[in-house]
Amino acid sequence: MKNFEEQYTAWLDGVLDGAERTDFEAALPNREAALRDAAEWKTMRGLLRETLVPTAMPHPDFVNNQVLEAIRRDAPSRREPAKIRGWQPVGFLAWTGAALLVLAGALSFLSLSPNEGAPDPDRFISQVIAAHATDPKLGAYAFAAPGGRGAVLWVNDAGYIPANEKIK
């Protein structure tokens, strides 16, 4: 269903068929004014067709070639993003990670290696290597706790603290 403007334009151009044209002209509010507009439009269209002739280009092929060449030159730069050389963020992160890994390995080696060698047979045993009481009257002895998992440093007569003296 065409609206009024579309029907009016078609009527001006003379493309409405018989029944459509008759209905449209009957529905026009001011038929005389519309016929006057149509006559003026036909006159103006004829004048425009006569006067507005496209200017002929002196060397159309040369101009076309130049335009096409310019389009071809610009096309690749639009399609492909420019490559950035050097340290990109992701590459930088990867290298930082690798550097941290090497550093961590070196630190582990330095902190753990001095006594690393043959497996320590006593690695599950705590033991008193030496004990010395400062007062010859005292005695300090060491032995393994029952069950073997633990060591005891036994200090004889290490002193007496009366119950009325606070510990903490």
Add this chain to the structure above:
Amino acid sequence: MTKRRRATGWWMALALLAITGCARAEDSIWAALVLGTNEHPPKPPPKELAHYAAGLQTVFGYNTFYLLGDRSKKIRKGSEAWIVPTKQVFLKVRCLDRSVSSYTVHLELYVKKQLVVTSEVKFARNVPLYIRGPAWGRGRLVFILEVR
């Protein structure tokens, strides 16, 4: 781009693992000052001492143990610390050496500001050392030291 991101992720994960490994290499020494007494009926040990109660009872002969204080200190080669400082009893700990599985520690026990005993102890992880300290009232003070 996806491959690169995946590679970066792997690198970061490996680095994190390595750093975590380094962090684990630092242990702590836990020290507890315990009072052992004989009571009727005996009282159950506090939860911190539950793991040690049987050993304490066998070694020292007491049936009830009270935790007077405990403390944890980071331990590394060359570190020195006063552990469980009280008004009457002090324990000084200096780490002489460490290996993958153990720490060698120099201990000094002070009672009423007097140095009573010095000792050199090799600690395996999670294997305690019990030190029989001075008597207090009707019981006795006992130190428990353990590297964790």
